[in-house]
Every structure is written in structure tokens, then in C-alpha cells.
Amino acid sequence: MEIEIPYNWSPRSYQLDAWKYYENGGRRAVEVWHRRAGKDLFAINLIVKAMIQRPGLYWHLLPTYRQGRKIVWNGFTKDGRKFLDHFPKDLIASKNDTEMRIILKNGAIYQVVGTDDTDSLVGTNPFGCVFSEYSLQDPGAWDLVRPILAENDGWALFIYTPRGNNHGKRLHEMAKKNPKWHHAVLKAGSGPESTKRDDDTPVISDEVIQDEREAGMSEELIDQEFYCSFDSPVVGAYYGKQMLEMLQGIPKRITNVPYEPKIPVHTAWDLGMNDSTSIIFFQQINAEVRIMDYLEDNGEGLQYYIKEMDKKNYVYGDHFAPHDINVKEFTAGGKSRLEVARALGVRFKMVQRHEIEDGIQAVRDILPRVWIDETKCERLIDALCNYKKKWNDDMKTYSNTPDHDWSSHACDAMRYLAWGFRTQKKYTKAPQDKAISDDYNIMSA
Numbered sequence: 001m002e003i004e005i006p007y008n009w010s011p012r013s014y015q016l017d018a019w020k021y022y023e024n025g026g027r028r029a030v031e032v033w034h035r036r037a038g039k040d041l042f043a044i045n046l047i048v049k050a051m052i053q054r055p056g057l058y059w060h061l062l063p064t065y066r067q068g069r070k071i072v073w074n075g076f077t078k079d080g081r082k083f084l085d086h087f088p089k090d091l092i093a094s095k096n097d098t099e100m101r102i103i104l105k106n107g108a109i110y111q112v113v114g115t116d117d118t119d120s121l122v123g124t125n126p127f128g129c130v131f132s133e134y135s136l137q138d139p140g141a142w143d144l145v146r147p148i149l150a151e152n153d154g155w156a157l158f159i160y161t162p163r164g165n166n167h168g169k170r171l172h173e174m175a176k177k178n179p180k181w182h183h184a185v186l187k188a189g190s191g192p193e194s195t196k197r198d199d200d201t202p203v204i205s206d207e208v209i210q211d212e213r214e215a216g217m218s219e220e221l222i223d224q225e226f227y228c229s230f231d232s233p234v235v236g237a238y239y240g241k242q243m244l245e246m247l248q249g250i251p252k253r254i255t256n257v258p259y260e261p262k263i264p265v266h267t268a269w270d271l272g273m274n275d276s277t278s279i280i281f282f283q284q285i286n287a288e289v290r291i292m293d294y295l296e297d298n299g300e301g302l303q304y305y306i307k308e309m310d311k312k313n314y315v316y317g318d319h320f321a322p323h324d325i326n327v328k329e330f331t332a333g334g335k336s337r338l339e340v341a342r343a344l345g346v347r348f349k350m351v352q353r354h355e356i357e358d359g360i361q362a363v364r365d366i367l368p369r370v371w372i373d374e375t376k377c378e379r380l381i382d383a384l385c386n387y388k389k390k391w392n393d394d395m396k397t398y399s400n401t402p403d404h405d406w407s408s409h410a411c412d413a414m415r416y417l418a419w420g421f422r423t424q425k426k427y428t429k430a431p432q433d434k435a436i437s438d439d440y441n442i443m444s445a
Helices: 013-023 039-053 064-073 139-150 167-177 207-216 221-224 240-248 302-311 337-343 356-368 379-387 408-424
Strands: 029-033 057-062 092-096 101-105 111-113 126-132 153-160 184-186 265-270 277-284 290-300 317-320 349-352 372-373 388-390 395-404
Touching: 013 029, 013 184, 013 349, 029 167, 039 064, 039 111, 039 126, 039 153, 039 302, 057 064, 064 111, 126 221, 126 349, 139 153, 167 184, 167 379, 207 221, 240 356, 240 379, 265 408, 277 302, 277 408, 290 302, 290 379, 290 408, 302 337, 317 337, 337 349, 356 372, 356 395, 356 408, 379 395, 379 408
Parallel strands: 029 153, 029 184, 057 111, 057 126, 126 153, 265 317, 290 372, 317 349
Antiparallel strands: 092 101, 101 111, 265 277, 277 290, 388 395
16 A cells, blocks of 8 residues: 555645755754745644654644644644644554544654643653744743754754744744754735745735735734734733833843842742742842843742852842742641741742732833843743733633733743832932943943
8 A cells, every 4th residue: 555645735835945855854944934824734744754754753832732722633724624634544543632642553653732831841752843833832842852852863843923022033033044954934925026025925915915904903913924024012912012112222121231249139039839930130220120130940949949049149139029928838837938938048028919900010111121131031031022911712802811821920020020119119229439331321331
């Protein structure tokens, strides 16, 4: 019996270059393709081919487990065919709908995975990974998978439309400059003949884009979805405009932010129980808030984070934490985390209880005077750019509550920072032995 692979599918003309890259042994690619360019169908067929050539574990990663089921596992083509029908039935040994897993007769495994649970990725050994909608994913997932693929000569495909100036853009910029990576940007529409681009595709016409515009689709979303623009903020993002100003304004306030030894370092914490704990390290000089470091981890106790703080050799000031730090825990012998921290030498100041909406507004109010280190605080920056309202799929609109995803922990810590200083109204003056010059005022540098 002969089965042609890819099965009942062939790459579209604009997909051929990426397909041939992997056929010729390519290992890393960033494909920034517009909406409806056939990203996940391309990915599935690439995985099927790889599973036959090299049996092993292959992941199709989406931002959330739920999206993985909706978009990929239950996905259909515009012709009404199931995405999973591109796995030849005669090659399938078993199919598990609950775990979204297909095992071929040669032992190869395909599984749809959500990066909202990065702990589930630990301890496995995939040979190939597709990061679909990577610009919306927790970037920490790639950090976990990267060394595994490097060790077993595995491959990775990042395929997405832009979502603001975040980790998706950084990966895109890196791949453009790295000859070891394949890179392409495919935009929809054709434009007038005088401005026709080489990276246009024939899938979505200018008329269709105009129809979407007249139906109420925002220009920001059109720029992202169809023209693959990284410059528009994430639609529904709470801090999109403020972060865009920090990234692109003059002066640019996401830059190198040095530690000033003569000024105390304050911290703002979001304390997780069964998930991540986030700590923002910042100094305040006059009206400026300078965030020069950030720490996030999960599955660790207070002792771990305080030990990591000590390694940084900062001179500390205040430590802000949410009000529930005073709740007693059975796992701590009936002591609260406030008491445990005090025994370890850290005295927390509890941030007053407040509505999340008020805290979000406090962050908006403080961001115009905030500076963030672009290297040490990369994850915090990504989180602030991506923190958004929850999408109501039934109503097809955004709700008034935040989407609790990977960006929530960092943004909660930022909320405690903003609220703590809003209520305390405390400012640290610049040292008296120096005027506010280039050494102390980043704005003048």
C-alpha cells in the first residue's frame, strides 16, 4: 500500500519556500503570515511528514489548551474537511480525544498542547514543535523546549500574526538577521500596482479587507491580522497605548536602566500559591519610577525567592505585597506568609485591598513616569504589552475583566507597585552630593 505524503494536501504557492526549507533539513523558522493564510493546516502536514520520517513526539502548541482544541483538534478547512483528516487513517494506531493525541503505527506521537500550562512540558522529549500564534503564547514555553530540541537535533516552527511590540517581534527581528533561520512575512491584499509588495498573497483581497473595515473591524486589528504590522498595540490590551509610547517615544523609556547604589531598591510582589510568583525591583528618584530588574518563577516557596533577592546584592527599601499575604496557611505550620517572610528578614507592607479596575487605572497613571530595563525585564515588558481584557466568544466582544493568562502575574505585581505608591505618596529624593544630571536622570541621557 502506497500513501502519498502530504496526504490530500499540497502547499500553496506562497507556502512552498517554507515547505522546501524543512524538506531540505531546516531546523528553525519564523513565518509571520496573515490571517487565513493556512498556518495550522501547513503545520499539521509538516508534522505528519516528520512523524513518518522520524518517529517520536511532536507538539502543536497553542496559547491555551482550549484554543488548541477549538482551532486545531476540532478545526476545519474552508472546504469543510477536518484538519485531522490529513493523518492517513491507515497509519493511525490510536486516537485520544481527551488528551488530543494521535499515535501512528510506527510509534510516532502527535499532541496538541496549550502553553498556559508550561509545567506539563517539563520532562518530555519532543523532536518537533509548532508554536502556533506564538505572539500570544507564554514565551517561557520556548525557553523550556529550546534545550531539548538542541540536544536531539529537533526542529521548531513559529507561525503567527503580530500582536504588538512583544516577544513575537523580537523573534521576528532575530530571525531576519540569522542565516540559520528561515524567515518570511506574508501580507494580505494586493494594493495598487504601483505599490505591490513581493510578500503579498492572493488569499485575501483588498475588497475583503475593506468589507471587514466597513463591518467595524478596527484599524489596529486590520494592521495586525492582514498587514502583519508589529506597531499596533494588542487589541483589548489595558496598557497598549502607554507601552507603545514607552517603546517608541522620545526619549525611549524601555532602555538600559542602571542600578543606583545610593538609592534603596523597593520590590512589588504577586505571590502565587500553585502558580507563578512575580517580583518587580525598582527605584524611585523624584517622580521617576525606574524598574531595573524582574524575577518570576513557579513551584517555589518564599525561602527560594528571598534567597534569590539576596543574590542580587541590592540595598532594599520597602517590599509591597497583596493584602492576603496575612492569611495563615496549613503548610506553613499555621503561620501566614507575612510571618514566614519576617522570620527570613523581609518585612512586607501590605497593599490595601482594591478593585482590579482601580488598580489597572493606577498602573495607567504611573506608566508615563516609569522606565524599564529592556534586558532584565523582558518578560515584564511582554506581559504589560499583552495584558488584555477577556474575550467573550459568545457575545463576540471583550468583557470588563482581565484575561487570566501568563501575563497576569507580572501585571498583578505592577498593580501592587502602582497602588502601593499611590496610597503611600512617598518619593525618594536624589542624593544631595550630586545634581540630577546624566548620572541620575535617565531622561537627560
